[in-house]
Amino acid sequence: MDTKHRILDEALTLFSEKGYANVYVNDIAERVGIKAPSLYKHYKNKQAIFDAIIDEMNNRFMEQAGALNINGMDPTKDADIYKNMNEESMIELGKNLFLYYLHDDYTKRFRKMLTIEQFHDKELANVYQQQYYEMPLSYQSMLLGLMVAQGVLSTDNVPIMTLHFYAPIYLLLTVCDREPGREEEALKTLEEHLRQFDKLYGRTIE
Amino acid sequence: MDTKHRILDEALTLFSEKGYANVYVNDIAERVGIKAPSLYKHYKNKQAIFDAIIDEMNNRFMEQAGALNINGMDPTKDADIYKNMNEESMIELGKNLFLYYLHDDYTKRFRKMLTIEQFHDKELANVYQQQYYEMPLSYQSMLLGLMVAQGVLSTDNVPIMTLHFYAPIYLLLTVCDREPGREEEALKTLEEHLRQFDKLYGRTIE
DNA sequence: CTTGACGGCTAATCCGAATTAGCTTATAAT
DNA sequence: ATTATAAGCTAATTCGGATTAGCCGTCAAG
Numbered sequence: 001m002d003t004k005h006r007i008l009d010e011a012l013t014l015f016s017e018k019g020y021a022n023v024y025v026n027d028i029a030e031r032v033g034i035k036a037p038s039l040y041k042h043y044k045n046k047q048a049i050f051d052a053i054i055d056e057m058n059n060r061f062m063e064q065a066g067a068l069n070i071n072g073m074d075p076t077k078d079a080d081i082y083k084n085m086n087e088e089s090m091i092e093l094g095k096n097l098f099l100y101y102l103h104d105d106y107t108k109r110f111r112k113m114l115t116i117e118q119f120h121d122k123e124l125a126n127v128y129q130q131q132y133y134e135m136p137l138s139y140q141s142m143l144l145g146l147m148v149a150q151g152v153l154s155t156d157n158v159p160i161m162t163l164h165f166y167a168p169i170y171l172l173l174t175v176c177d178r179e180p181g182r183e184e185e186a187l188k189t190l191e192e193h194l195r196q197f198d199k200l201y202g203r204t205i206e
Numbered sequence: 207m208d209t210k211h212r213i214l215d216e217a218l219t220l221f222s223e224k225g226y227a228n229v230y231v232n233d234i235a236e237r238v239g240i241k242a243p244s245l246y247k248h249y250k251n252k253q254a255i256f257d258a259i260i261d262e263m264n265n266r267f268m269e270q271a272g273a274l275n276i277n278g279m280d281p282t283k284d285a286d287i288y289k290n291m292n293e294e295s296m297i298e299l300g301k302n303l304f305l306y307y308l309h310d311d312y313t314k315r316f317r318k319m320l321t322i323e324q325f326h327d328k329e330l331a332n333v334y335q336q337q338y339y340e341m342p343l344s345y346q347s348m349l350l351g352l353m354v355a356q357g358v359l360s361t362d363n364v365p366i367m368t369l370h371f372y373a374p375i376y377l378l379l380t381v382c383d384r385e386p387g388r389e390e391e392a393l394k395t396l397e398e399h400l401r402q403f404d405k406l407y408g409r410t411i412e
Numbered sequence: 413c414t415t416g417a418c419g420g421c422t423a424a425t426c427c428g429a430a431t432t433a434g435c436t437t438a439t440a441a442t
Numbered sequence: 443a444t445t446a447t448a449a450g451c452t453a454a455t456t457c458g459g460a461t462t463a464g465c466c467g468t469c470a471a472g
Contacts, residue, residue: 003419017325021227024459037461038420046460116322118384119223125384133381160402163395167373175339178324178331189369196366200406209449230429244450246431 004042006032008056011049016112020050020120054127057110061131085152087198093143094194095187098169102176102183112177132170137162153201161201168193210248212238214262217255222318226256226326260333263316267337291358293404299349300400301393304375308382308389318383338376343368359407367407374399 001009010031014023025046029036043049101107111132118128141162147153148161155161172186172193207215216237220229231252235242249255291299307313317338324334347368353359354367361367378392378399 019225019227019322019325021225022326025461026459034419035421036459037422037463040461041419112325116225116325119225119318119322120228129381129384133377155402157398157402160395160398163374163377163399164370164402164406167377168369171339171369171373171376175335178335189366192363192366193369196361196363196370200370231431232429240449241451242429243431243433243452247449252430 003032003034007039007042007049008053012053012106012109012113015050015053015116016109019113019116053110053113054124057127060106085147085150087195087202090147090152090198090202091191091194094165094169094197095190097140098173098187098190101169101173108177111173115174115177136166136170140166151203154203155201164200165197209238209240213245213248213255214259218259218312218315218319221256221259221322222315225319225322259316259319260330263333266312291353291356293401293408296353296358296404296408297397297400300371300375300403301396304379304393304396307375307379314383317379321380321383342372342376346372357409360409361407370406371403 007028011023011028014027014031025039026036028049029039032039039049043052101111114124114128114131117124119125137159141158144153144162144165145158148155148158153161169190172190176183176186213234217229217234220233220237231245232242234255235245238245245255249258307317320330320334320337323330325331343365347364350359350368350371351364354361354364359367375396378396382389382392
């Protein structure tokens with residue numbers, strides 16, 4: 001990885017731990033293994049580093065049209081998978097979603113950074129909103145919608161069902177971001193949530 | 207309100223908007239209507255102002271043993287209210303909870319500040335966890351548990367039911383904190399959530 | 413070969429923001 | 443009346459951290 005990119009990487013790590021204002025260009029340089037003034041050969045100033053991180057993230061986001069597409073397949077193909085689904089595979093889906101969000105290094109650091117910086121300006125608030133509200137809900141709505149169409153789930157209000165699916169996942173995610181030690185506990189809760197979700201919305205029980 | 211307390215008040219406002227590091231003692235002083243050096247007659251330094259806010263908050267928290275007790279009554283008395291409950295009064299409960307969290311000025315500012323500062327140290331992470339995870343879930347578990355006992359709701363897993371009740375409320379709250387303009391939309395979603403929740407867990411439908 | 417751009421370094425510089433010094437006024441207690 | 447204390451002010455002071463200046467080696471293109 002070239003220096004220019006390593007700067008972004010280390011900066012993101014630091015920003016996600018302490019927030020932009022509490023990270024010194026010195027810290028970043030040190031981690032990269034160069035001296036602070038050398039940073040300026042690559043970026044105009046500290047703010048430019050931050051901006052570049054946001055840009056990079058926007059690019060990734062464009063490319064895969066949503067980090068939620070875990071399988072790296074396009075949504076219409078995913079559909080096949082959900083045709084013959086049962087409780088267990090549904091639980092797997094939720095868990096994988098959660099674990100992806102939780103462990104994917106880039107995603108995790110970016111989310112934490114955004115959590116800290118979201119109130120700084122409208123644009124950042126918007127990015128957060130897109131990443132952790134609009135996108136997940138709309139993508140999952142599509143998937144769960146397919147499952148409704150397949151008769152695996154049943155509801156007359158897919159968006160709200162999706163909210164019921166996603167909101168607990170999101171909440172548990174924030175818990176783990178704050179206290180990584182609670183991951184196991186969260187995973188247990190997550191599983192109970194998914195099982196209950198299936199009981200509530202699943203057709204198989206009736 | 208005396209100066210000493212006004213400092214905390216204005217500081218909290220600023221911290222909740224920009225985060226501790228981006229607020230200058232000057233800003234605080236200006237809002238209070240004094241000069242920066244005068245702040246030091248009341249607090250040892252900037253950090254002491256922050257700490258005092260956390261302390262004050264911990265006190266409030268002790269006093270009312272949980273901000274969730276909206277009615278200002280003790281929980282056992284609240285129980286009476288939930289004895290004869292129907293869908294509508296349940297929706298009111300959820301809405302009031304949401305609106306209290308959203309509009310109570312102190313609560314709101316404190317929550318936003320904590321959102322920004324939660325990764326700064328373990329203690330803050332802990333305060334956040336207590337305020338927006340443990341406390342709400344345990345208090346609401348108790349209330350919803352009562353409703354189960356009363357036959358208004360039905361489940362074999364009260365904690366998870368509570369998660370299903372609370373997580374969407376929390377998610378919508380974060381949305382509104384980020385973009386206050388979406389409050390109306392969030393309120394609509396909230397209502398749908400609660401209606402659906404009642405359908406899923408309510409006994410009246412069966 | 414030589415030149416220019418790239419990326420690194422050290423040594424300033426600059427600047428803004430926290431804090432301290434020291435003076436003043438008001439008020440409350442002796 | 444006197445004095446101590448509280449609470450404010452202006453004018454430094456300090457200090458840390460971002461940024462700039464200016465130098466040097468490397469290496470690829472001509």
